[in-house]
Amino acid sequence: MLQEGRPAADAVAEREALGRVAHALRHYQFGAGWEAARWERNLKLLSERHRALVPRLADKIAEARQCIYRNHLFLSALLDMFEEESGYCPPHLAPANAAADEHEARVGGGAGVTPGDHDKVRYVFKNAARDWSEEGAAEREQSYGRIVRELARLFASWPAGAADPPSVLVPGCGLGRLCLEIVNLGLRCQGNEFSYFMLLASAYLLNGVERELQWTIHPWVHSSCNQLSSEDQLRGVQVPDVHPAELVPAPGLLSMSAGDFAEVYSSPEYAGSFDAVACCFFLDTAHNVLEYLEVIYACLKPGGYFVNLGPLLYHWADAHSYLPGEELSIELSLEEVKAAALQIGFRLIRDELVEASFLDNQRSMMRGSTYRCAFWTMQKPAGSAAAATPVALAEEAAPRQPGPAPP
Template sequence: MPPNDADKQMDADQEERQALGRVAHALRHYRSGVEPEVARWERNLSLLSPQHRALVPRLPEKIAAARQCIYRNQLFINAMLSMFVEDGEEGLAPPHLAPASAAADEYEAAVGGTVAPHDLDKARYVLKNIARDWSEEGAAERAQSYGRILRELRRLFAGWPAGAAEPPSVLVPGAGLARLCLEVVDMGFQAQGNEFSYFMLLTSAYLLNGWTIHPWCHNSCNQLSTDDQLRGVQVPDVHPAALVPGPGLLSMSAGDFGEVYRQPEYAAAFDAVAACFFLDTAHNVLEYLEVIWHTLRPGGYLVSLGPLLYHWADARSYLGGEQLSVELSLEEVKAAALALGFRLVREEMVEAGFLANPRSMMQASTYRCAFWTLQKPGADAGPATAAGGQQESAPPL
């Protein structure tokens, strides 16, 4: 390639390496990052009068136990990061993630031990995601979202020919820790997950062995008991390999959803898109709708469940500078989808939790979600007959 293109590619590769190193660095410093919160509990305890301290004699023991939970979380994270060794044993880690530890060393050499607050929040968020996706405790929350999407896919593709050469193919954007992808495959479909966050990519690549994590130990509010706050969660609740009946049925792609799937090779590549708590992660939800249209075969479906939190709406407060964030009402999103050419198949408002602590006194992370199915029209408006047909003219990408 021309020198200037080669330079641009080198710059892009270095930028990706720095991003990977920043994430691995934040995970590496999880324990030291949350220590100030535990120190705050100790400081507040020390400010109590002797009479008040006598009323809560087990608080010092509770604080010490919380430190042990955080330590065990760090052991899990350290074991995870140890898998990512540049030029290590082939096959242990995906090649694009293998440099994580070396990149973290480079990042730390440049910035020291400092971790940005939003990166520390994401490290805690990873632990809660693990509990949601890969523990028995998360089963009820998964049923509210994943369960509905899986039942809808089963209904939509009930007529898929038993003798078809391949099962229906489903794209799962914002795949997180890949539980929904594996459940789709376990149901008899093909699935391809897409995820942008290195926090999720590193963790999902590692979650093959059994661990105990403590996702709620940092939260001192709305706890019914000390045991609830410090409880361990066993993960994973099922071995991921047990959900994949054969080779070639599951794949994962890393990168920005819009950039990856707007490419020509993904035109009319999937029979369905299963989007769970995903549409509002877009800078521009209209672009997401266009890209989803692009990836679907005629007759294919978008099955979506989630709120409209719009993750980039307040990003300027922690990233600095203005960040594109197109915040539309549900009515406006639906109207835009119909204008692009989608047909509304079903529409329902449902309650679904997201990273909620099931034993907390405050269930704040329950959303009233839009659960809807849109279809890209095809010759016979059905995936089985449309899969081999001609693609309709797609909206411009």
């Protein structure tokens, strides 16, 4: 998050990071095209006898190139939204194309994109399928659905259409679908995201698309292993499955912040700001999960709720294998995480283990992205004993029906 008064060196570093990401999105077709060229080279190395056994392989590779081109068109439209003089996109993202030009002048064209950044571009397509396609609905139900129903239950007594509805923070909000589902309850929601890949893509999907099913993307075209059929690998999904505006019952309910969660929300201005914090596959992104717990506690209002769903994959645990030097990574068991949260001051009022998938290819021969997730609700004690009484775990309340969507 760019903030006034920060050192100029920070602003320069952030512009460089934004440019690197936009440059990678711009040159997606170069990296994906290299993979298709590798398939073609290997096909030519086969003997005539072996090529005769796979007569459609050349056609499949040609079709894959068309899928890659359609993905490229989606990213091109996405990047067209970001111009420094534009008033249509978030100001901190507006310089994306100019910053990409600067980055390209330093490193060259597509050859200057790192393999890691090529992978993160492909990750955008998988996330778009998860958050904004009909195919992703079943996976969303396993995680987003549970969280949204829990929030609806916790705030069921709040008057529908109240002038000051409860506020929910969603750190690590990715492409924003969970935020929109929360807003669709009539609650206020602020999403927070650190990755420029996610920030650029979510800004376009939330603000730039013109209609539902506007784009067909091919999230699995790059994956040639464990495919049951060529059709499965090349299949397209249409996004968005619903126009985001249809999920917003009133203006002013949704806001977004960019930046490192712990850095942004440890600021005194956010102390006691939110009625709930909802984390989905987020806690284990921390270098230090204990810091995350403290920041969540601090930014909750007294009596506020901490709803969490996710595993403990600990993203930085093996960073030493691909980054120079070592990164801080505190890896605790689920039992240790919950015990620490209780010592910080939380009360545990719901505690389950549930199964949920994350970016799982439903048609793959390898189904390796389903986790036994911790699903809990904790509460920050209120100022009085009466107000601190936890909500009873009875029936889950149905979400309130929102009013008509804005045009």
